[in-house]
Amino acid sequence: MSIKLEVRHLYKVFGGDAEPAFERLNQGLNKTDIFEQTGLTVGVQDANLEVHEGEIFVVMGLSGSGKSTLVRLLNRLIEPTRGQVLIDGEDVAAMSEAKLREVRRSKISMVFQSFALMPHLSVLDNTAFGLELAGVDQAARHQAARDALAQVGLEANADSYPDELSGGMQQRVGLARALASNPDIMLMDEAFSALDPLIRTEMQDELLKLQSEHQRTVVFISHDLDEAMRIGDRIAIMQGGEVVQVGTPDEILHNPANDYVSSFFRGVNVGNVFSAKDIARKSQTTLIKKESSSGLRASLKRLQDNDRDFGYVVDKQNRYLGTVSIDSLKTQVEQDSTLEAAFVAEVPVVEAATSISDILTIVAQSPCAVPVVDEQQQYLGSVSRATLLETLDRENEA
């Protein structure tokens, strides 16, 4: 994957001449000491990031960790003190005002925590706002805005005003506004934090859906680890203005860089972090159905040899067909029927992306390990009660 956005040795110092702060940073002083000695606040300190094209990159940290400052440095809403922000190799920090406006209009857009919709404009005009600034004529920008609204499911509300919409709908407008100019990069500053948990999940799904239709580079700021784990392809963790760790959710979960990072995960609900495919194992017996024979006896023998009560039947293309048990096989052997007739009806199937917390009941009530299939019905493995309990217990292990 190519690098879309790169941050190199980026610093932001608030409160006047930054030189004294840099001297003290070189001496190895920390943020608090520097503030006490000079009154300067180090917002972001030597940040280095590489954001790949088409990924959702989550920047996470507690309040005051500099994550909101960092995202504003990316589109230069806050002027960087030192360092480079490269979008497609062009340094945002060094470009002229006119060039910067051009980049903001076409390449990089932003979604805000507070929605920041213009109260005097209709939903349609709000969505078209970026295009209006870019000088697109009314017919064209309204068309683009309608398309963007359709993507977030709000075409019907085009003529409403922001104050007539609920919070979730307002943020959809915010999202549509950011989508309308068809940017390469979307910055989302705690975009869903102001929404209630149900709507938040819905908006996360919306974002993932949009992402599956059109892969944009998304930099997502969040203080919510569950959210970060859920939507992030990679996560950067910030602490006191520094980026302390960058990696995939799994990497960070398994190898936290320091206590601060691991403290994040202490309360994490693993059930939301992992999905069925992550814990599906192929340790159960798989039976391949052949067209030539019914395969009843062969299947029975394999199960007995492997000392298993259940077997998972797939075709040659590894498509999941059904589950058989020793009992059902024996019954059908007596009647000399087909393998399909031996399928146990009460065995459920779960999809790969289902989160673990959603399959708890299914697994608990199933007579055997639950088979997991992907969208093409490909058999990925199965989840037994033992695997599930082990995964949920991970928290205490760490």
Add this chain to the structure above:
Amino acid sequence: MTASNPWATSQPEQETSNEAAANPWGTPSDADTASSLSSAGQLDEVSWDFWRPFQSEWFPLQDWVETAIDWIVSNFRPVFSVLKQPVDTILSFFDAVLNGVPPFIMIALVALLAWQASGRKLAFGSIVSLTLVGAIGAWSEAMTTLALVLTAVFFCMAIGIPTGIWMSRSDKVARAVRPVLDTMQTTPAFVYLVPIVMLFGIGNVPGVIVTIIFAVAPVIRLTNLGIRQVPEDLIEAANSFGASKPQLLYKVQLPLAMPTIMAGVNQTLMLSLSMVVIASMIAVGGLGLMVLRGIGRLDIGLATVGGIGIVLLAIILDRMTQALGRDARARGTRHWYQTGPVGLVRKLILPRRGD
């Protein structure tokens, strides 16, 4: 000097003794010191007394101001005549229109405007009020006053809104302009009436200029306030989508500040009306002059007619500008052209769309 000060005619003869100085209202006696009110310059002969430090002035500010104004008048009179020009043009235009249009047509126009700006209630109210103004014999005076006030408000907006925008963009400018506004608002109008007359002469145009000085402050202050009150996150959002400075001003700041700016315009309008009587002292015509004449001749009837005219005019203008300041949606409509007489005409002319 005393000739230019009509209220001080009796004072040069007055002489106060040292005992009388302790009692400023005491009768004049044979002491050699002159009253500090008129000819304080002669006090130089008296030695300075620690216990009465302010018996005489320490430096002659009066003379300085007088010299300065004299100097300005003799050297810059042409400049001030040029300044009068635009005011004169606009005022003549408003006056010609307002006094030229037949009264009933004028009433109808104002009523339509009131309907558009606010609603049928105000339209009805303005028909009744304006008819009343005409019926009590103050029509042409009311129109003259209206022309003066509209001219003053026009220039107040032309000066005030840009100044307010400028103030909102720079704290330095705001710090510098604020005391000037304070001075303009607190200085009694009588104080600058005299220099204005010396610089601009008498008549309607200097009257408008006096009114502008008195009334321009609110529109400046409220424009500044309105723009500064635009939420920071909206500014940030506009910037993040690549707004240039003019775009930010015209597409975000001014529209959002508009209700506050209109409140300023409303205040300016009311202050302009309140200046009408004072301005009539420098030969400004209209309702104010009726009131002034009424006071001068103790003609209570004339003063009342003028007064009622001012009040009715004030109410109509106040309601109309207040309604303009309100958001159209607060009145339950989406666009201004969907309501009032314009909305009615549109409905009649435009074919009904199948929606």
